[in-house]
Amino acid sequence: MRTVVEGDAVYYGTGSGVPADDAPAIVFVHGAGFDHSVWVMPARYFARHGYRVVALDLPGHGRSEGAPRTSIESMASWVADLLDTLNIEKAAVVGHSMGSLVVMTLAAQHHERVQSLALLGTSAPMRVTNLLLDAASDNHHAAIDMANSWSHSVGGTRGTSETPGMSILNGGERLLERAADGVFHADLAACNEFSAQNLAAIAAPALVIAGDADKMTPSKAGLAVAEQLLDVRTCMLPGCGHAMLSEQPNAVLDALAAFILNEPDR
Amino acid sequence: MSDAPHRSPKKTGFDTLALHAGQIPDPTTGARATPIYQSAAFVFPDSDYAAGLFNIERAGHVYSRLSNPTNAVLEERMAALDHGVGAIATASGQAAMHLAVATLLGAGDHIVASQSLYGGTHNLLEYTLPRFGIETTFVDPRDMDAFKAAIQPETKLIFGEILGNPGLEVLDVPRLADVAHGAGLPLLVDATFSTPYLCKPIEHGADLVMHSATKFLSGHGVVIGGVIVDGGTFDWEASGKFATLSEPYSGFHDLVFAEEFGPHAFITRARKEGIRDFGACMAPMTAFQILQGLETLPLRMAKHVSNTQVVVEYLAEQALVESISYPGLTSHPDFELAQSLLPKGAGAVFSFELTGGREAGRAFIEHLELFSHLANVGDAKSLVIHPASTTHHRMDEQSLRAAGIGAGLIRLSVGLEDSADLIDDLKLGLRGVQKLIGKR
Numbered sequence: 001m002r003t004v005v006e007g008d009a010v011y012y013g014t015g016s017g018v019p020a021d022d023a024p025a026i027v028f029v030h031g032a033g034f035d036h037s038v039w040v041m042p043a044r045y046f047a048r049h050g051y052r053v054v055a056l057d058l059p060g061h062g063r064s065e066g067a068p069r070t071s072i073e074s075m076a077s078w079v080a081d082l083l084d085t086l087n088i089e090k091a092a093v094v095g096h097s098m099g100s101l102v103v104m105t106l107a108a109q110h111h112e113r114v115q116s117l118a119l120l121g122t123s124a125p126m127r128v129t130n131l132l133l134d135a136a137s138d139n140h141h142a143a144i145d146m147a148n149s150w151s152h153s154v155g156g157t158r159g160t161s162e163t164p165g166m167s168i169l170n171g172g173e174r175l176l177e178r179a180a181d182g183v184f185h186a187d188l189a190a191c192n193e194f195s196a197q198n199l200a201a202i203a204a205p206a207l208v209i210a211g212d213a214d215k216m217t218p219s220k221a222g223l224a225v226a227e228q229l230l231d232v233r234t235c236m237l238p239g240c241g242h243a244m245l246s247e248q249p250n251a252v253l254d255a256l257a258a259f260i261l262n263e264p265d266r
Numbered sequence: 267m268s269d270a271p272h273r274s275p276k277k278t279g280f281d282t283l284a285l286h287a288g289q290i291p292d293p294t295t296g297a298r299a300t301p302i303y304q305s306a307a308f309v310f311p312d313s314d315y316a317a318g319l320f321n322i323e324r325a326g327h328v329y330s331r332l333s334n335p336t337n338a339v340l341e342e343r344m345a346a347l348d349h350g351v352g353a354i355a356t357a358s359g360q361a362a363m364h365l366a367v368a369t370l371l372g373a374g375d376h377i378v379a380s381q382s383l384y385g386g387t388h389n390l391l392e393y394t395l396p397r398f399g400i401e402t403t404f405v406d407p408r409d410m411d412a413f414k415a416a417i418q419p420e421t422k423l424i425f426g427e428i429l430g431n432p433g434l435e436v437l438d439v440p441r442l443a444d445v446a447h448g449a450g451l452p453l454l455v456d457a458t459f460s461t462p463y464l465c466k467p468i469e470h471g472a473d474l475v476m477h478s479a480t481k482f483l484s485g486h487g488v489v490i491g492g493v494i495v496d497g498g499t500f501d502w503e504a505s506g507k508f509a510t511l512s513e514p515y516s517g518f519h520d521l522v523f524a525e526e527f528g529p530h531a532f533i534t535r536a537r538k539e540g541i542r543d544f545g546a547c548m549a550p551m552t553a554f555q556i557l558q559g560l561e562t563l564p565l566r567m568a569k570h571v572s573n574t575q576v577v578v579e580y581l582a583e584q585a586l587v588e589s590i591s592y593p594g595l596t597s598h599p600d601f602e603l604a605q606s607l608l609p610k611g612a613g614a615v616f617s618f619e620l621t622g623g624r625e626a627g628r629a630f631i632e633h634l635e636l637f638s639h640l641a642n643v644g645d646a647k648s649l650v651i652h653p654a655s656t657t658h659h660r661m662d663e664q665s666l667r668a669a670g671i672g673a674g675l676i677r678l679s680v681g682l683e684d685s686a687d688l689i690d691d692l693k694l695g696l697r698g699v700q701k702l703i704g705k706r
Contacts, residue, residue, distance in 0.1 A: 016521055037528035044526075045323035063525075135272035145274035157278060158346075159288035162325035164333035165341030165537070166352040166530065167287075174351050174498035174529035249325045253318075 005082045006059075008066030012036060012082070013055035017047025024115070025088045026260065028055040029079065031097030031121070032187035033147070033179040035062025038096065041249050042256055049261065054091070056082060058102075060183050068186040072098070072194045076105035083113055092260050096120040096245060097217065098191050104225075107204055108197035118207040118256055121214055121242045123221035124196040128188045136185035143184060144176040153213035153241030161246070168246045199228035206232045207259040209252060211240030233259060280347065280463065281564045288342030302554045303335040322521075322538070332542055336550035340557050344483075344493045347462040347563075348475050351498030352533035354541060355491060355553055359458060359478025360386055361546035362492030366454055366474055367423065368544060369536040370508060373399025376420040380407035380437065382430025382670070384478075385657065387456065391425075407435045408599070410445055417449045422507060424451050428467060428607075429459040429593070432617050432653070432677060433670055436593050436600035436607060443471025450505040458482070458644070459613045463567040468497035470607060474532065481644025482614070484559035485566050489552045494536065498529030511535055566646065569682050571611025576685040577678065580692065581618055586626075586699050588674070592616035614681075615643045620674035624663075626699045627652040627674045633698030636683065636691035648681035648688055 002011050013036040026046045028039040036043070036055035043055040058075060059066035069075045079102060083091065092115050095103030100122035107114040135143035149157075152169055161168050176184065206229045210222035219236060226232045235255040240248045278287075289300050308327040310316035318324035327333050341353040356362040371377070379391055381404035391402040401420075405412035407430050417424075424446040426437040439455060446453040452473040457465060461482045467475050477483055479491035502511040502524045511531045514520035518538055523531040541547055559566075575594060581587045582595065590597070593604035593612035604612040620626045630652070631639050637650040641657060651657065654666055654673045663673055680688065 013526060016519055016526070035528065037526065037530075040526045041323050041325070044321055045318060048317065048321055048323065062528075131272075138272065140272040142272035142274040145277075149275040149277070155290060158283070158286045158290070159342050160290060160339065161288070161342050164325070164327060164335075164338040165345065165354055165533070167342055167345035167350065170345060170349060171351040171498065171529060177499075178529070253324060 002063075003082070003085050005085050006066065006078060008059055008064065010059065010065065010082070011057045011063035013039065013043055013053065015040075015043030015045070015047030015053040015055065017051065017053050019047070019052035020050065023050055023052040025052045025054060025091035027079065027083070027088075027091045027093045028053070029093065029095035029099030029102045030056075030058065030061070031099050032191060033061075033176045033184035035175070035178070037062070037175065038245050041245075042094070042253050045253055045257065046260070052088070054082070054086065054088070060180065060186075068183045069190070070186055071190050072101045072105050073109070075102045075190065076109060079106055080110045080113060089113070090115045092116045092118070094118040094120070094256065097122070097242065098126070098187050101126060101191060101194050104199065104202065105197055107202045107206075108199065111201070111203065114204045116205045116207070116260060117202070118209065118259060119222070119225060120209045120252065121211065121217045121222070121244055122208060122225050123217035124194070124199070124225050126191040126194055126217065128192040133185065133188055133192065136188050139181045139185070144173055147216075148172045148176060150215045151242040153211070153239055153247060155213075155239055156241045156243055156247040162249055163246075168243065171246060172243055199225065200230060203230055207235065207255065208232060209235045209237065209244065209255050211237045211242060211244050211247070213239050214242045214244075216242035283343065283346045284563050285561050287346035288339040300336060300339045300554060300557050302550050304550055306330050322534075330550065331545050331547045332537065334550045334553070337548055337553040340553040340560070341493070343557070343560060344462075344477070344495055347466075348457075348495040349466050349468050349497070350475065350495035351529050353493050353495040354533065354536055355479070355493055355548040355556075356541075357492065357546040357548055358490045359456075359476065359480065359492035360390065362476040362478075362494040363387055363390060363456070364544070365536055365540045365546065366476060366494050367395065367400065369510060369532060369540050370452070371400050371422045374420055375400050375422045376418050377402040377423045377425055378413055378416040378421055379404055379424075380426035380430060380435075381405060382407050382433055382435050383427055384431050384456070384458075407437055410438065410441050413442060413445050414449070417451070421449070421451060423454055425454045425456070427456040427459065428465055429613050429615070432591075432675065434591050434593055434598070434600075434612070434616060436603045436612070438603055439467050439470040439472055439607060443473075447471070450507055452500045459615055460608060461563060461567060463563055464571070464608050464610050464613060468495070468499065473497045473500040479556050480642070482567060482570065483563065484556045485562065485644070485646045486555070486559055487642060487645035487647070489555045491548050491552050491556050496530070496533035496536075498533075500532070502531055515539070566682060568610070570614035570680060573682065573685045573688065574611070574614045574616065574680040577680050577688055577692065578616060580689050584696060586621050586696050586703075588619040588621055590616065590618040615677065615679045617675050617677040619672045620676060620699055622699055622703050623673040624654045626702060627676055628655045629698040629702040630676060630695040631655070634691055634695045636687060637678070643679035645679065646682045648683055649679040651677050653677065
């Protein structure tokens with residue numbers, strides 16, 4: 001679906017859903033350099049379960065036009081504007097990696113818009129090594145190779161893919177290659193400069209999903225985020241790397257479904 | 267991209283991928299080898315899970331026509347080796363070709379293909395697909411302008427073999443990819459003769475790669491199979507020519523594959539429609555057997571090409587051999603291109619022309635004792651065929667010439683035997699030719 005936010009034509013996936021007028025909303029926010037397509041399976045799941053799915057493309061990503069936002073705060077503000085445009089008062093919000101920072105910022109600064117939040121592969125702060133930042137700044141393929149390599153566990157690198165016949169590693173590489181010049185660096189810089197929000201101010205129920213083989217946002221960093229949240233559940237995925245949506249899509253979906261479908265106020 | 271000295275992390279090597287990609291020791295049994303999941307269907311834990319599998323919300327297996335855990339190992343391994351995002355194992359190489367065509371084209375569409383093709387593929391494109399409204403224009407694989415000129419508004423696919431048949435023309439994949447992409451079209455390459463060990467067409471600009479897995483990928487010649495690999499590189503939406511990928515598909519609740527699956531659009535549609543509906547799937551036992559071959563692909567291909575070099579060099583010195591067509595020889599018009607695209611070797615299939623025409627070819631074959639006379643290539647054992655007295659025996663000399671096949675043309679597929687034994691056997695064949703010529 002397409003709409004206009006802050007003057008730019010933007011896109012969001014619906015999981016092929018045709019929601020009822022009063023359907024609860026769920027918003028998915030992708031990570032650095034990616035787009036909505038990383039959420040294809042949970043988006044389709046929640047659409048079938050009666051949700052109004054908004055698997056957004058941040059500005060300058062995927063099918064959304066506009067300049068990439070240069071701070072997590074401006075991304076969160078953009079998501080709030082998108083919710084206004086779509087007349088969504090409140091939503092379950094789910095973010096992966098950089099998207100998790102956007103989600104926690106939205107929950108801290110626009111708490112009235114957040115029914116619940118799920119943070120996948122998260123860390124606050126989320127420092128990015130200069131090696132990666134510099135390569136991304138030059139739009140060098142080494143940046144894609146670094147991020148893609150570090151995002152996958154040994155299992156994710158060699159096999160096996162839960163989705164039959166797919167090379168998870170090469171799929172991640174191709175998706176990052178689709179990002180326009182400058183986009184990946186803008187995202188990584190925004191992650192690097194992110195100042196942790198006052199997470200204790202977030203009252204909404206939260207879920208933290210961490211992979212114990214995550215080299216980008218190590219699981220202990222995810223658990224440290226969870227410790228600061230008031231109402232939180234955690235899910236540890238054994239053997240899973242940072243690219244958890246492609247490495248363990250079923251376990252991620254199980255965790256999200258158990259958390260979100262069981263929320264009493266859905 | 268800048269030239270700054272940024273360094274990528276080390277990637278898993280080809281030989282390691284050939285052994286490990288797509289498979290870890292079985293978590294339930296500890297089996298190190300890939301288990302053969304000889305099951306037609308797979309149990310659903312509950313009905314919502316089942317609905318999720320059918321609706322592509324969950325990853326997993328439903329029914330072995332659509333996917334199978336043993337086949338999935340082969341598919342993932344081939345995707346890893348060819349640097350693609352995904353692959354589908356098919357009943358044969360022909361089925362892989364058909365799956366690619368059926369996923370992208372419909373009645374009224376058009377293909378531009380190299381004229382130097384495997385006979386089975388030529389039959390499909392020239393005679394069979396027109397019955398379904400799909401026409402093909404064949405062009406000289408070395409003539410990029412001819413490819414360009416043959417593109418019509420209805421064209422949806424550019425196709426060629428990495429090493430053409432029978433002349434072993436080397437397909438200039440980077441230049442042809444530029445021609446294809448300039449017209450908003452994907453390039454499909456049949457890389458059966460090279461395997462990803464010798465060439466990864468996707469890294470040179472191809473968007474899709476197909477293989478007859480019966481040949482070098484297996485190496486043992488005991489099964490028939492094929493693979494289609496999706497590079498995930500082509501922008502189907504930007505092209506605007508591929509409604510199957512960029513428009514709602516009513517066969518799957520108006521799913522738009524390019525929108526929802528991004529780089530995986532083609533391979534997902536091919537599985538969710540082509541394999542589902544046409545059903546040319548691979549048996550899991552076959553996938554297992556191909557995997558056994560794939561594990562030693564690097565070792566075998568290295569020996570195939572080194573043996574071929576020895577054989578080619580021997581034949582080049584023989585007075586009864588009029589010409590040899592092998593891109594590893596400096597005399598071949600594509601030698602330099604082969605050095606660039608196939609630096610480890612130009613494959614193990616080549617042809618040569620004997621003095622003495624059709625009768626000489628027949629005599630040569632009949633005096634061989636080690637080379638097997640049959641219609642296949644890529645076996646671990648050395649193979650030979652004389653097209654003028656077998657596959658093309660109905661053609662007269664003029665028709666043969668038009669097809670680029672001399673009456674004395676012999677095609678060899680060099681195997682893994684001791685090269686000295688292969689040379690000894692070729693000597694027997696040449697003695698037979700000498701005897702024939704002496705009698706005349």
